[in-house]
Structure formats: C-alpha cells, structure tokens
C-alpha cells in the first residue's frame with residue numbers, strides 16, 4: 001500500500017498564533033483563571049492539552065466568573081467583547097488577523113449602507129462573530145440555490161466568505177449573484193492557508209482511493225477538505241487520530257492519502273502516518289501532474 005501525503009496540511013499561522021497567545025497568558029499568570037470563549041481552535045487534542053494547564057474552553061460568557069477571557073481564533077462580535085469588559089473580565093484577543101480583516105470590511109460596508117451576503121456555515125463561531133459586526137445587514141447563505149430567496153428590494157450588495165469555504169463554491173456563488181446584482185462587490189476572504197490545503201487535497205484525490213483527513217468533527221476546514229476530496233471522486237474519512245485506523249479497512253487498497261485540517265497538530269498527523277506504515281504502507285511522492293485551466297479556476301485567486 002502506498003501512502004501519499006498532502007503537500008499542505010496541518011496548523012496554519014492563525015492557529016499557531018492563537019494557541020501561543022493562550023500559553024503566553026498562562027505564563028504571565030500561572031495561577032489565575034483563564035478561559036477561552038469557544039474552542040480556541042476546533043481540535044480536541046489541543047483543547048485537552050490546554051485543560052492540563054487549567055485553561056478551560058467555554059461556550060458562554062456566563063461560564064467565566066473572573067480573570068482573563070481569550071477570544072478564540074474564530075473571533076466574536078463587538079457586543080460579546082463589550083459585555084465581557086463590563087463584567088470586569090480582562091479580554092485577550094486571539095482572533096486570526098484574517099478574520100479580523102473580515103470584521104473590518106463588514107463594518108465598513110454596513111456604514112456605507114450596503115447589504116452583505118456571507119457564504120458560510122450558519123452557527124459556526126466564525127460566522128456568528130462576523131454577523132455580529134452588523135447583525136441587521138449581514139445575511140448568511142451556504143448554497144447558490146438560496147440566491148433566488150434574497151429580498152427583492154435589495155440593490156447595493158456585497159459578497160464575502162467565511163475563511164474556510166471552498167473557492168470553487170465561492171466562484172459559483174459570484175456567478176449566480178452577478179446575474180441578479182450586476183454591480184455586486186466581491187471580497188474573496190477565503191484564507192490562503194485554507195486555499196492551499198484545498199488545492200493539495202484536490203491533487204491527492206486524483207491519485208488515492210481513500211484519503212484520511214485528520215481533524216475533529218467540529219472543524220469546518222477539515223470537513224470541507226473531506227467534501228472536496230469526495231467531489232473529486234476519492235473516498236474521504238475524517239479521523240480524530242490514529243486510533244480510528246483499522247487494518248482490516250485498508251485491505252485491498254493500493255494507495256491511500258493523508259491530509260489534515262488547519263487546526264490539527266503535527267503530532268496527530270505523524271501518528272496516523274506511523275500507523276499506516278505499521279500496517280505495511282510505504283510513503284511515496286505524489287506523482288507530478290499537469291494542471292488544467294479548470295484546476296486554476298477552482299483553487300486560484
């Protein structure tokens with residue numbers, strides 16, 4: 001069995017930055033109460049390691065009695081920050097700078113009186129934080145089919161994306177919206193780290209029967225990688241860690257791939273590769289392929 005590794009996978013700079021900010025807070029205050037509002041990043045292993053340092057990730061402000069509150073990499077609304085400060089919490093911001101940039105764009109568009117359409121997963125903490133920048137002016141959609149349901153009176157419209165959305169899907173959304181709003185203002189706010197991981201899994205999916213995507217079920221970008229691999233014709237399985245691999249499930253497979261979400265630590269990826277090697281796999285280079293114009297459309301800027 002051959003094992004092919006995605007050229008880009010695992011921690012992105014925003015995740016590394018957020019995690020190191022939390023550990024830095026603990027160093028500065030070894031005994032104090034430190035809570036992260038929402039999971040610092042969507043990975044169970046990372047959360048467990050924080051718990052060992054007595055740092056809890058909580059889902060609501062009410063669960064933070066005092067001390068320091070760290071805003072997760074996904075960001076929150078200004079209202080949440082205001083409330084936390086009013087309760088006397090010391091707020092530390094670990095929001096990824098790319099998410100902060102989206103917050104800024106949304107507020108500017110709202111001040112200009114525009115309607116903002118956000119391609120995103122309703123209920124995801126990043127999306128909730130973006131909507132919270134201008135709650136009356138942002139509408140979340142996740143499928144081009146929803147374009148027909150937008151309010152008839154809308155004219156001045158801008159489109160943005162959650163950072164982890166699929167670029168091909170975003171391009172489809174732009175095409176659909178432009179038929180209805182020819183003056184549509186488009187902001188491609190999908191982050192490059194996400195786009196590179198998506199491009200890498202597309203490449204992998206052409207060569208592998210099965211791709212194991214290491215990541216937690218709560219990780220939007222890891223789930224998206226699975227969707228993209230399946231769209232490209234490969235079987236994709238989201239696994240939390242190496243324990244999920246079963247030798248009998250690998251019988252008869254000639255080539256398997258390994259990828260990982262942007263919130264997956266390197267150690268979990270290594271364990272998965274080691275276990276596959278333990279089952280008789282051999283790591284090989286991905287065969288070089290000539291890219292087509294269609295590939296460029298699906299993954300480029």
Ligand code: SF4
Nearest residue numbers: 012014015096163191
């Ligand atoms: Fe930031 Fe992109 Fe990483 Fe999200 S995936 S934390 S937006 S760099």
